[in-house]
Amino acid sequence: MSGEPQAKRTKMSSLDQLKQFTTVVADTGDFEAMKAYKPTDATTNPSLILSAAGMEQYQHLLDKAIKYAKEVGSSVEEQVAESLDMLSVLFGCEILKIIPGRVSVELDARLSFDKDASIAKAIKLVNLFAEYGYKKERILIKLASTWEGIQAARELEKKHGIHCNLTLLFSMYQAIACAEANVTLISPFVGRILDWYVKNTGKTYDIKEHPGVVSVTRVYNYYKKFGYRTQVMAASFRSAGEIYELAGSDLLTISPKFLKELAASELPVKRMLDPKLAANCDLEKISLSESQFRWHMNEDHMATDKLSEGIRLFAADTRKLESLIKTLLAKK
Known part of the structure; x- marks a missing residue:
């Protein structure tokens, strides 16, 4: 045996230890954070996208979404709706370039009590991702855990092979x-x-x-x-x-x-x-x-309170995004 001292073993960070038995998902719309911490999956919601939309480095995604909406939507209302859908997809695509796993994309909270509209919107978003080369296996559709949201997810999973993430669960x-x-x-x-x-x-x-x-x-x-x-x-x-x-x-x-x-x-x-x-x-x-x-x-007083509150808050942030998009549409 050499008389040289043994090199100290490098300790694992708590994050790397956690990754040994739990899949770590980044809860952020910040691409730089994803690059830094190397999560397997990532998730977004209207609040995160609203926050990111106000940052200069993400303006090109807003511009791209608005350009697309002007090409496919005839009325202002249609253009706003198309911009929102495309913005969710574009953020998701940027995230999928960084992570090896799946991205969760949230449906409009205002669809939380409409099973059929939720199914139609989920299929539309998955098809938009496919146009950018991302298969549905890498997409998770986020729906609120209302009865209607859960039944929409049941049908999406069974009939369409679309994977779902049920959120606002208490x-x-x-x-x-x-x-x-x-x-x-x-x-x-x-x-x-x-x-x-x-x-x-x-x-x-x-x-x-x-x-x-x-x-x-x-x-x-x-x-x-x-x-x-x-x-x-x-x-x-x-x-x-x-x-x-x-x-x-x-x-x-x-x-x-x-x-x-x-x-x-x-x-x-x-x-x-x-x-x-x-x-x-x-x-x-x-x-x-x-x-x-x-x-x-x-x-369940707590679950009822928090579910309804969560839906209202996500809907409020979606309306703020709509206002931002309307302003930008008027300028273009």
């Missing part, structure tokens, strides 16, 4: 309905669940009692225990501690702020969610009719 019953519909994945909102409980109870919660963490853990265990194909992609984090506590979730969608924190940390990451542990959980299988789903949602 309750076990939404999760069960999604699994019964055989959707590709769900996005339970960890931080927003906590926000509601803090606001309505005045309590503070440690990480083990955190209502968002508890809810996602239960959903994950239910899915794995009963062998559903639907995957869990926890979202909406308020602290890195929530991410550590949900390590092992099929996917985690994480904002650049926490991606940066995890990349700079070397704290050990332990797998907290595991199919082997889920198999031994004391859970009963539940099947839901439409009336049962609506009743359980009605009884």
